[in-house]
Amino acid sequence: MNPIKYKPIGIIHSPFPEPKGIPRQAIGAPEITAKIEIFDEYLEGLTDLEGFSHIVVIFHLHLVNKSSLMASPPWDNREHGVFATRSPHRPNPIGISVVRLENIDRNILNISGVDMVDGTPVLDVKPYIPTLNPTEGIRTGWLQGKTEGMNKSKSGDR
Amino acid sequence: MNPIKYKPIGIIHSPFPEPKGIPRQAIGAPEITAKIEIFDEYLEGLTDLEGFSHIVVIFHLHLVNKSSLMASPPWDNREHGVFATRSPHRPNPIGISVVRLENIDRNILNISGVDMVDGTPVLDVKPYIPTLNPTEGIRTGWLQGKTEGMNKSKSGDR
Numbered sequence: 001m002n003p004i005k006y007k008p009i010g011i012i013h014s015p016f017p018e019p020k021g022i023p024r025q026a027i028g029a030p031e032i033t034a035k036i037e038i039f040d041e042y043l044e045g046l047t048d049l050e051g052f053s054h055i056v057v058i059f060h061l062h063l064v065n066k067s068s069l070m071a072s073p074p075w076d077n078r079e080h081g082v083f084a085t086r087s088p089h090r091p092n093p094i095g096i097s098v099v100r101l102e103n104i105d106r107n108i109l110n111i112s113g114v115d116m117v118d119g120t121p122v123l124d125v126k127p128y129i130p131t132l133n134p135t136e137g138i139r140t141g142w143l144q145g146k147t148e149g150m151n152k153s154k155s156g157d158r
Numbered sequence: 159m160n161p162i163k164y165k166p167i168g169i170i171h172s173p174f175p176e177p178k179g180i181p182r183q184a185i186g187a188p189e190i191t192a193k194i195e196i197f198d199e200y201l202e203g204l205t206d207l208e209g210f211s212h213i214v215v216i217f218h219l220h221l222v223n224k225s226s227l228m229a230s231p232p233w234d235n236r237e238h239g240v241f242a243t244r245s246p247h248r249p250n251p252i253g254i255s256v257v258r259l260e261n262i263d264r265n266i267l268n269i270s271g272v273d274m275v276d277g278t279p280v281l282d283v284k285p286y287i288p289t290l291n292p293t294e295g296i297r298t299g300w301l302q303g304k305t306e307g308m309n310k311s312k313s314g315d316r
Binding site: 048131142 | 207
């Protein structure tokens with residue numbers, strides 16, 4: 001299949017110059033604020049977004065320079081297939097975070113609960129709609145019982 | 159910024175040859191089954207994925223050939239900025255669905271709750287981890303009170 005090409009719609013300005021020390025998941029860092037700068041040509045697309053308390057941010061993990069099919073997440077002492085983890089070292093380094101949208105100042109989205117490094121290219125923003133999430137019959141495999149620590153830990157803790 | 163290139167890791171085999179008639183959201187179609195064929199070179203990355211009841215599928219909306227900064231979703235009679243909607247006609251046509259993982263047969267993920275068209279390229283698969291979702295202080299803007307119909311409607315209903 002042909003490669004798929006995307007063009008960033010914006011860029012993240014965050015307090016993290018490098019991956020080390022970044023919260024491992026956005027929900028574990030409600031106090032961390034950042035800005036998403038949406039490029040001017042996409043400004044109109046933000047219309048009515050401010051009514052949503054949370055947004056889904058899809059971004060390119062631009063500092064990832066290797067991928068591996070097996071990953072060793074910090075919440076376990078075993079390797080798992082990369083698709084069974086949230087490791088950034090994926091065949092396609094795409095990140096997804098749900099963050100709180102504090103407000104919008106023209107083309108700047110002020111957000112909190114952030115796990116992205118400064119300079120991260122943004123590919124898409126979608127409204128967060130909780131009714132789209134399944135709630136019944138959830139199983140979380142090897143992560144079962146391990147997610148409490150996950151929400152609080154930071155990269156480099158291990 | 160430079161374009162970002164991704165290579166599909168797999169392809170979706172679904173009962174929908176075209177967008178018309180597809181459930182508008184995966185959660186509204188629990189009875190629809192499909193297969194994700196993961197290409198052989200990524201097989202090892204599926205290790206331990208079967209323990210998860212649901213997966214997040216990131217895919218390329220390959221049939222979308224135009225984008226628009228304003229969108230007219232069927233649940234409202236007004237236009238909204240595309241980033242405040244789930245319209246497929248986005249600057250970067252990236253789709254995200256949470257689907258049920260029924261089982262895995264070598265490189266085939268049997269899934270249910272499907273809103274993707276047959277032949278859709280898959281960019282990434284991640285485990286669905288409900289504790290990563292925010293649950294408090296949620297506002298859904300223009301969609302408030304309209305999501306009930308959303309989960310049940312199909313493309314082309316309007």
